[in-house]
Amino acid sequence: MRPMEDQVQLIVQPMGLRGDVAKGSTLLGSLRSLGVPITSPCAGRGTCGKCLVKVLEGGGNLNPSTSAEKALLPRVLDEDYRLACTARLHGEVTVLIPPESMLGKPQMLTEGLSVTMPLNPAVTEWIVKVDPPSVHDLRSDHKRLFDAISRDLAVSGLSMGLDQVQALPSKLRKHHWKVRVVLWKAKQVLEVGSPRAQGGLYGLAVDVGTTKVAAYLVDLRNGEVAAATSIINPQIEWGEDVVSRITYAVDAVRTRRLQRALAEGINHLAEECCRRAGVKRSQVYEVTVAGNTAMHHLFLGLGPKTLGLAPYAPVIHEPIDLDARRLGLRLNRAGKVHVLPVVAGFVGGDAVADVLATRIHDQPRWQLLFDIGTNTEVILARRGAVYAASCASGPAFEGARIKHGMRAATGAIEYVKVQPETLEVSYHTIDDEKPRGICGSGVIDAVAQLVQVGVVSSSGRMLDPKVKADKSMAEFVIAPGDVTASGSAIVLTQQDVREIQLAKAAVLTGCRILLREARVTMEEIERIYMAGAFGSYVRPESAIAIRMIPEFPASMIKAVGNTAGAGARVALTSLEARKEAEAIAQAMRYVELHTFPEFQQLYVKALSFPSPGESKGIAAGRLEKR
């Protein structure tokens, strides 16, 4: 629409960037339109004085400094400094962006990794002055708003929902033609409101696990997490694992039931995060969602039937942007949802998010990641290649199906040590409280120790239990009744060991097939990441001792926390990350485990524990070749 003669050139140092921007637009808008991540805590209101730039050339092509602007500039600075939000371009200008005016401090994306991602969320806010109508200016309210935004921000192709258009005339008049505008992707107007309102600008990143749904409320002005919480996936009512939910959701009615349950769960998480952070739900403008393919489908109300039948193709795998209301989410009325892409029937947005958060696809040497949960993703990557497999490990690692299993909360036994010969048990509980149960890392420790001391054989039989109950099943007492919170003993049963065997064999088989398919040897792997709530707390030595993962040196292993959640968070705060997620999904090669000819054979082999001597060696840190 805008003729070329209305463009002026802007040169940005130290990047050496050049671009044509609209004549009359602000430096702030122009810089953002060129992708320069400049800070603006007051959203361009001209009140914070933080968007400082130094004019190197062409200062005469900017409007003169206002006295208000000069008052905000630090005294020590010479006259060449301007506030980007106040300076408007009328001709070619060269500016230097000082480091302190740049966005992009390192964000602590995961507990174990610090990744620097420039803050560039899809949702941004702007203060816009709109020309009031007059007899000589009969533009519609809609057009005068769009003209003002286009001029200030140097953007085009704006759109606005009917709801917002309906509310526009009263908003513009109420706020005397100066409004705060919330934009999505610099093209869709989500909200027009008071310029004075301390209206927050928040987003919600959600990691939809089969068992657990975690949410992070993120302040989009600075990328910081304002609150985080999690709940059990409400869909658990219809089945503990992915397959039982796929089996349940045979028709549209049942699929919708699961969709609604999950949406209500996310509404609950949003409400809880908002309550904790003192934020209104109407200030939450976008949600990003990462989940495995079945959760992805059920969140979108897509029938997961095809995921349960060969060739297990998803209904859609591209990233999706929708109105949040369309999915039953209650946020800002115009709020958006961004759903991360999925790769295949059993490799979903969670795997993409894992890679996005850890950047294992960007390393010169091979990296191996385990995101452990009810489904465990195993991902092998180096620059230019990403392989992924999904293992049906079941809920045992998360404490389910374990007799005294519990989640990692106060009183959970999270560390276990068993003395050889005496079989004396020492343990540690979370918050040093009386034991109430045993969480995932405690269970793996216990199994690993019992294997090492010979109480559990390599076939998984409990040979010499410390206590034989009057029941038929063998069990090993971790904490006797006189020290526990309930007064009953906390034990590990033969059945518990079997559950762990099945789960760990699934992961180990997945890993082995993945390495074979990628033709990568163990020696070529530089580092191993353990992700997920359980993965981050399990002791690497114990995971190796029970052969949940191959016999790598424990020192190669790094716990990285909830990388799926971290990936959803980075997608929330960075449009570049969304593009990268799409590239990762396209590059990711899905390795189908069940059609692998030797799967059954490898799985049976993987059920075994090592013999006592073998595991002790590993625990001591020596690398043993297969």
Next chain:
Amino acid sequence: MRPMEDQVQLIVQPMGLRGDVAKGSTLLGSLRSLGVPITSPCAGRGTCGKCLVKVLEGGGNLNPSTSAEKALLPRVLDEDYRLACTARLHGEVTVLIPPESMLGKPQMLTEGLSVTMPLNPAVTEWIVKVDPPSVHDLRSDHKRLFDAISRDLAVSGLSMGLDQVQALPSKLRKHHWKVRVVLWKAKQVLEVGSPRAQGGLYGLAVDVGTTKVAAYLVDLRNGEVAAATSIINPQIEWGEDVVSRITYAVDAVRTRRLQRALAEGINHLAEECCRRAGVKRSQVYEVTVAGNTAMHHLFLGLGPKTLGLAPYAPVIHEPIDLDARRLGLRLNRAGKVHVLPVVAGFVGGDAVADVLATRIHDQPRWQLLFDIGTNTEVILARRGAVYAASCASGPAFEGARIKHGMRAATGAIEYVKVQPETLEVSYHTIDDEKPRGICGSGVIDAVAQLVQVGVVSSSGRMLDPKVKADKSMAEFVIAPGDVTASGSAIVLTQQDVREIQLAKAAVLTGCRILLREARVTMEEIERIYMAGAFGSYVRPESAIAIRMIPEFPASMIKAVGNTAGAGARVALTSLEARKEAEAIAQAMRYVELHTFPEFQQLYVKALSFPSPGESKGIAAGRLEKR
């Protein structure tokens, strides 16, 4: 997404058109993507044999003819003929489109004008063969559908609503990977369904008048009107004219009430048209709507407050595409609405549609159009210039506020002749039935005759009524009680004459100011169009005799029917027409009558009727200069 090397050149004769299209795409899809209006009654099923093209060069770059294709080709043709829907391009090809394969027969857009518009609706249907999934082809259903459409139709940037994605897996499997796809603007998938279904492809064109709403159900496969009907605008409950509705709709609740009433009215029209044509509402995929700016706002639920206050700016004036459901319209679930652009507070989409249907903006000499209704649009145009004014003529022309006024239906007196001296009345009724009332054209005839015979003075006083009732008001008997259907006399009262005076003065003043503002003299005008239900039936001699329009020769006047409805219809069947509507709206200069300095003075002057001698001259066809 598609690399350049996957493009091949297609040359189309006799147009001499050249374009790059996707390798492997059908000739039909490629021709359509280049904007060539080729016919395809079977929607590309390969069954009708109508999309014949002659291959001039590069026949070897097409797939070989199938025997089915050969069977469909007329025997008289040589081997160079192919069916465009079956031939696929694998290299550069030059084709000739025979005239009989072209769409675009003249459409009778209005009763008085025949305008040729090539059929190119936003909604089109296609038969698409989708590759079924296999272990070697793990694309999602969504991607394999889009790939198939993109390949066949040479389009990109497809999208699809979540509803359609949710239904996709079962549709594809139910129809064995061969489906009928309904597309909107060759980019949005509205429906995926059975390829065998005799699913119609319909659209609804709606002219929303202040008093009347007219709808045309159009078969989008051939552009023909399948049914048409009209109702009184249900908003009439909240005021007869635009100003009273604007006054009523002061808040969001009342605006929504008016929006819903109108939407339900359109639903009723759609239902009635569908019933008459034997079409299902789910086969109606798009609605186009033209209305004055107040109706436009109230249809969209936009508060019309700004239309009632200077400078009378609309909330939005660009053309709008929305989901029909969003506005409460019940058509196909994914159906769309296209709302024609408006120009200013009192010049709306109806005026744009008037111009679009008559093409008065495309003539070398000045054309003048009156679209007569409760608001009367006066439009003056020639190539490169369009001026428009809106006159608050009130509902009198439509029979309201006239004592025995009725709509033009059976028994309405639609023609009146009064003998000089004797004052003997002759008349004609619709369907030759006993008189039941008098419709607009009859009222104007009656007033014109009474002015000519001197019963009504130039100031509008009834001097010598045939009948003086016992009531205080003078009245003239048109039909005595012994011949009418009710047994009571049908009369024209002094008050009726006053109503007509006010209405005609509004139109005449508007016309005069418009001519002055455009600096166009009466002599420069080539032709005058009378549009609207009333405008098309009023006798030009009578309209001139009462000075509703300036004293032009009656022979210059042409009745053109409901041009607003015709414009909505051409917008429904032609994407080019939509672009043109936008250009017309942008070019249209709105002339604000009320702020014109001499408005009041001109209006008072326009209230007068000519003196008897003066009008007789006009009625005889002589042009008298002012």
